[in-house]
Amino acid sequence: MAATPRGTSPVPPDVRPRLTVLSGPSGVGKSTVVAHMRKEHPEVWLSVSATTRKPRPGEQHGVHYFFVSDDEMDKLIANGELLEWAEFAGNRYGTPRAAVQERLENGEPVLLEIDLQGARLVRESMPEAQLVFLAPPSWEELVRRLTGRGTEPPEVIERRLDAAKIELAAEPEFDTTLVNTSVEDVARELLALMDVV
Numbered sequence: 001m002a003a004t005p006r007g008t009s010p011v012p013p014d015v016r017p018r019l020t021v022l023s024g025p026s027g028v029g030k031s032t033v034v035a036h037m038r039k040e041h042p043e044v045w046l047s048v049s050a051t052t053r054k055p056r057p058g059e060q061h062g063v064h065y066f067f068v069s070d071d072e073m074d075k076l077i078a079n080g081e082l083l084e085w086a087e088f089a090g091n092r093y094g095t096p097r098a099a100v101q102e103r104l105e106n107g108e109p110v111l112l113e114i115d116l117q118g119a120r121l122v123r124e125s126m127p128e129a130q131l132v133f134l135a136p137p138s139w140e141e142l143v144r145r146l147t148g149r150g151t152e153p154p155e156v157i158e159r160r161l162d163a164a165k166i167e168l169a170a171e172p173e174f175d176t177t178l179v180n181t182s183v184e185d186v187a188r189e190l191l192a193l194m195d196v197v
């Protein structure tokens with residue numbers, strides 16, 4: 001059978017996989033869980049966000065993020081190219097709309113790894129999306145993970161922990177909570193929620 005070209009809406013909306021949003025406080029382990037999951041299941045498509053944050057060592061443009069200037073982010077927002085965007089701990093982050101729509105239309109399982117504000121915006125614009133909250137086993141463990149990662153200076157860690165308090169209080173807004181005690185277990189649970197296994 002010939003491959004269906006992208007963008008031709010081959011999969012009817014009622015049988016497409018639901019968009020899945022994974023949120024949770026900075027340092028809880030979202031990226032770690034998603035990377036683990038995608039090692040075995042690369043068919044799960046992860047949206048690459050645009051951000052004004054500077055790259056961390058090892059982060060690649062177009063792979064981990066599209067690293068953009070403030071002006072470029074202004075334009076993405078003004079042109080309606082982002083499905084959602086938010087300011088988080090001093091930087092802006094947004095989900096490119098077109099790629100997400102295209103993958104959903106092709107019937108691919110689509111995952112967004114975004115903050116609470118973004119999750120709320122997706123819920124408004126796409127109420128069919130499922131929202132998954134990744135929680136830490138404890139506050140102390142969250143602080144340990146965020147500090148232990150060693151990617152942010154102390155003042156940025158403080159900002160992220162302030163945001164984490166707000167994010168943890170919003171957990172009841174989500175459809176499902178997964179506690180990140182074991183990366184392997186959470187990755188398996190997330191795949192099941194996405195109907196991938």
Ligand SMILES: Nc1ncnc2c1ncn2[C@@H]1O[C@H](COP(=O)(O)OP(=O)(O)OP(=O)(O)O)[C@@H](O)[C@H]1O
Pocket residue numbers: 024025026027028029030031032033145146148149180181182183
């Ligand atoms: N289940 C776990 N047990 C122990 N350490 C973990 C676990 N999951 C993740 N970590 C560690 O916690 C740190 C933060 O993880 P990660 O960068 O994936 O968090 P994140 O939620 O994506 O953060 P951010 O929102 O800031 O991008 C990393 O050093 C990672 O190795």
Ligand SMILES: Nc1nc2c(ncn2[C@@H]2O[C@H](COP(=O)(O)O)[C@@H](O)[C@H]2O)c(=O)[nH]1
Pocket residue numbers: 024025026030049050053084085086088093094095113114115116117118119
């Ligand atoms: N609302 C959005 N939040 C996003 C997006 N991409 C990432 N994020 C979230 O930002 C924080 C910080 O990320 P970091 O890489 O600087 O540690 C974290 O909660 C991410 O999930 C996005 O497109 N929109």
